[in-house]
Amino acid sequence: MKTVKYQLFLIGLLLSGLAYAFPQHQPVPGGIAIVPLITKTQPLIYYNKRKVLTVFKDNKWLAVVGIPLSEKPGVHQISDVSMRQSISFNVIDKTYPAQHITLKKTAKNKRMINPNKMDMERITRERKTLSTALSTWSEMPANVDFILPALGRLSSPFGLKRFFNEQARKPHSGLDIAAPTGSDVIAPANGIIIDVGDYFFNGNTVLVDHGQGLISGYFHLSKTLVSIGDTVKQGQKIAKIGATGRVTGPHLHWNVYLNNTKVDPALFISDHIHKLSTKKK
Ligand SMILES: [Zn+2]
Incomplete structure (x- = not known):
């Protein structure tokens, strides 16, 4: 027995x-x-x-x-x-790596580095919209079982301390996957689309609610393929990678939120992260 x-x-x-x-x-x-x-x-x-x-x-x-x-x-x-x-x-303590970037001010990126008054008003408005979306709580059992949202190169990890022209900026809030514009972005788990928008810094954006405060965010997209309220299945195409918003090249900036807090997305994809390349071409 x-x-x-x-x-x-x-x-x-x-x-x-x-x-x-x-x-x-x-x-x-x-x-x-x-x-x-x-x-x-x-x-x-x-x-x-x-x-x-x-x-x-x-x-x-x-x-x-x-x-x-x-x-x-x-x-x-x-x-x-x-x-x-x-x-x-x-x-317990964790030391995240640091990165120093020199950004040349060009006519195109000047506003992204130092937004003007009108941009600031837009940024403030967008912050409110985003924070409302991120405080979503749905009672459904959470879909915590994630797969990779995109394939490509892991170009920037979560938590990276960044300095632009020696000015300390906010640490990196997500995980970056670099891939050519037009590459697929898929839902890493089942969920409901709670935001689709075009934001000043984030560019084209999609937010997916996976239940009980677990939310994933996709930024700098060239194209979005879903609408607010859509139900998505794990693996379903939701967007295309792009270079919209404040970027230096095409990549997916991926955020994961728990209890309205940004956490390291890598902790959700331990079984799959090896499929991302880390070599610079
Ligand atoms: Zn990023």
Whole structure:
């Protein structure tokens, strides 16, 4: 009897391993903490006053917490509202690499480096639209099982500290995949399109809601193939890679958000990232 149970357990383990890829537990600034919960019913979890994604996996509930890049290493807490308790987890330090870029001011990119007053008004408006879209919370079970949204060269990792003409800029908020204009962008997981727009810095943009605050964003696109409200399946073409907005060449800038926090997209594609080339041509 015991052996049968053990064999069933092994088969279960194998199937759950094959069934779907799960985001990687990397509790660093810009990373993800997977925190086991003791509750038996659907939990209600908050981190920094924001609702947190939860999944039922291998017979237990897990909280999948997005940690802001600006978060300090040390002990942090999520609150389990249903169980009326706090659960601690550790955020460990991570040093991201730095990059220094010299940008020549040309007539074309001058406004992208120093936007004028009209541009600033547009940027402020767009920030509001984006932040509304990013605070979307849908109750559907989250689709955390990701595949690559595009093929190409991993040209810039998440978290890269950037200096333009020795001026410190915001660290890189996503993962860049460089590929020729017109290359396919596919949905990495099932979801619903919550935004399609043309933004000053981001260029043509698509946002996909994968459930419970897990949102993926696609920027600098040459073409978008979906509309707000569309349901998309994993692998479905949603856009074409381009060079719109503030860019130096055609590439996909890919963001992943958890609890309204940008996290490292690489943590969602650990099983697939090797398919991206890293060599500069
Ligand atoms: Zn980028």
